[in-house]
Amino acid sequence: MLKPIATLALGSLCAALPVLSQAEVINVQVGVRPYFLVDDMSPGPLKKRLSSLSCQEGPFHKTDFSIGHRGAALQFPEHTRESYEAAARMGAGIVECDVTFTKDKELVCRHAQNDLHTTTNILTLPELAAKCTTPFQPASFDAGGNLLSPAKAECRTSDITLAEFKMLRGKMDASNPRAKTPEEYQGGTASFRTDLYAGPSSGTLMTHKESIALFKKLGVKMTPELKSPAVAMPFDGFSQEQYAQKMIDEYKEAGVPASQVFAQSFNLGDVLYWVQNEPAFGAQAVYLDDADLTANPPIPVPTQAEMQSWVDQGVKIWAPPTWVLLAPNKAGTGFVPSKAAKAAKAVGLDLITWTLERSGILADGSGGFYYQSVENVLANKKNEGVALEALDVLGRQVGIRGIFSDWPGTVTYYANCMGL
CATH class of the missing domain: 3.20.20.190 (Phosphatidylinositol (PI) phosphodiesterase)
Known part of the structure; x- marks a missing residue:
């Protein structure tokens, strides 16, 4: 050893x-x-x-x-x-x-039943994102660029089957309230954490x-x-x-x-x-x-x-x-x-x-x-x-x-x- x-x-x-x-x-x-x-x-x-x-x-x-x-x-x-x-x-x-x-009532490991939108890439997979309880809604801004309403979504494990769950990849738990696209919504990781180990192969x-x-x-x-x-x-x-x-x-x-x-x-x-x-x-x-x-x-x-x-x-x-x-x-x-x-x-x-x-x-x-x-x-x-x-x-x-x-x-x- x-x-x-x-x-x-x-x-x-x-x-x-x-x-x-x-x-x-x-x-x-x-x-x-x-x-x-x-x-x-x-x-x-x-x-x-x-x-x-x-x-x-x-x-x-x-x-x-x-x-x-x-x-x-x-x-x-x-x-x-x-x-x-x-x-x-x-x-x-x-x-x-x-x-x-x-x-389909299969047990999976997630911190909350309704956190897939912040802990996985579900919003970037259109066929699964469409099944979310609340599909992605982009942030809105006034003419001066001030945030009027933050981006939002809610995706639950109970929205999808186990087979569909296994299509997802985990990411750091975070979201970007100023996001205009699902891809931008994937951001927002706290500064004391890292996205270094959250790539497509992990x-x-x-x-x-x-x-x-x-x-x-x-x-x-x-x-x-x-x-x-x-x-x-x-x-x-x-x-x-x-x-x-x-x-x-x-x-x-x-x-x-x-x-x-x-x-x-x-x-x-x-x-x-x-x-x-x-x-x-x-x-x-x-x-x-x-x-x-x-x-x-x-x-x-x-x-x-x-x-x-x-x-x-x-x-x-x-x-x-x-x-x-x-x-x-x-x-x-x-x-x-x-x-x-x-x-x-x-x-x-x-x-x-x-x-x-x-x-x-x-x-x-x-x-x-x-x-x-x-x-x-x-x-x-x-x-x-x-x-x-x-x-x-x-x-x-x-x-x-x-x-x-x-x-x-x-x-x-x-x-x-x-x-x-």
Whole structure:
């Protein structure tokens, strides 16, 4: 086996990814980003430990603490084979397929049932674009070139069959509101991401069954999320319960032990369905939480009493966004566990959280949705290494069992160094 290359350049890391075997995945490579983040940290004991030779030189090993969020979506089109393989190469011990369904009720990996217009090339394929719920409508402008109405479209997996879905290629999740053509609408990728790995020879879309086969080959555990349908249920006789059951059935048919699967949903009803009807899978089903104080109206953080009610019904794992589990210290110079984090532990909930490496540039003092409770800490730090400080509090003080990341190499590096 080749010696792990801890300092492989990021471009070389990505270029090496497309075809992997079980043996190659064992040779975990974290790339240069973790080293950049450590170098950019504020001085202190954590930076000293993370920059020690024993951490920097590896070797690095796969860890269930590191969960590939949609694969490795910081650089690769989400929920594609290439994105999943990148996550495994970077040591993610668990990889996510968000699950939705097509017109013929086949399960596929997409973040939302209605995101094909922003995550694939469907609008550039006229025979499929014509089937979209809302076909492409160009932006309109006044005589001075000012935007009057943005370009729009809505294309759902339920608009097309599985065979038609397999004709698509994945791209970075983005759109151009000023687009006049479907081709222009394909743009808009955030500046901190890249389209370098979203060419016509990549972006391979996956069915749910294909993701299971790939994850078995890569030797990773699986965390499918049953996505809320964009269509009314039942859909052509396909009920929510049948949808939840079909997802589990595909793991059973593939011979995947329940211990290797962390089924997720934002819908408590789905989680309770698994707890009651598939107890082996329900025992580690994950109840996702979409708390958001910036929403209109705000979505509040659950109370301890609500958490206790979930536990009483059989829920064992709660997965809120990272900001819910963090609070600023009194000086506003660092992070501490939040009241919600302490409440969850008090009622016996295990914790998984989301999502690291999804907020773009942190050094400008703003972390957006994922840091909404601790913006003052970012404003004081003004560096990228603050992400590792947040991760350390989540890992060693809050006591999470894992964290989703758009670039799992960062979490893999931290987890290996800290013995998580």
